[in-house]
């Protein structure tokens with residue numbers, strides 16, 4: 001496959017337009033259906049769970065999170081922090097509670113984190129926000145038996161940045177047991193010259209310091225006992241698939257506990273939408289990691 005540095009702008013933009021690669025629908029329709037599925041799933045979760053909405057984790061307006069709590073008490077409570085996708089410029093926590101639907105049944109708490117998407121937020125701020133949100137969750141829920149992270153697309157990038165945090169500047173060091181990185185981007189350099197960067201306005205320096213692919217040694221220091229799943233859709237674009245494969249290999253070579261999941265019959269969007277279903281492969285894998293199968 002052609003290396004991204006050898007691609008012209010059109011080809012790079014095609015590779016980094018996930019909606020153009022769906023085998024199910026047109027580009028416009030797959031995005032509309034995605035937002036609809038996430039919204040409907042989140043509504044269901046809000047009906048099923050006890051919720052704490054708009055809990056602040058910082059001073060900023062956008063620094064709020066939603067907590068989905070099982071209605072029935074269980075021992076051994078695990079907690080999943082979900083970081084939404086949308087190319088750091090779309091979506092919000094308001095449509096990001098959907099994965100609580102099958103998890104609250106099993107006594108798992110789900111936290112959907114809000115962060116300031118572009119153009120309001122920039123990359124450094126978003127990374128700082130998701131890091132602080134995890135610290136805040138650990139401080140609030142110190143009694144939980146396991147902390148997990150899940151992120152989709154841009155949210156998988158942010159989750160990888162959380163795993164790569166030097167926590168010495170923070171009040172605590174979160175112990176993250178597992179992380180599901182779904183259809184993520186781990187090297188930001190290829191998107192610098194594309195439409196994706198128009199609202200983000202990243203310079204090369206910003207892209208490099210916020211690329212998980214460059215921070216594997218820090219991840220190894222901070223998250224050595226974290227079980228990491230790098231998941232990618234069969235119908236993600238070749239560049240997206242390569243991003244996941246290369247990040248997986250880098251983690252594997254540094255001796256981390258990591259597995260690669262190439263999820264058959266999925267595209268960039270339904271690979272995450274289906275977490276609303278308890279029988280979906282990735283849902284089962286997540287429950288199994290928590291010992292809840």
Ligand SMILES: N[C@@H](CC(=O)c1ccccc1NC=O)C(=O)O
Nearest residue numbers: 017018019020085086087090153
């Ligand atoms: N231009 C992008 C748009 C995109 O990624 C997106 C748009 C709305 C909501 C979510 C999106 N992406 C991933 O979650 C695409 O081609 O899919």
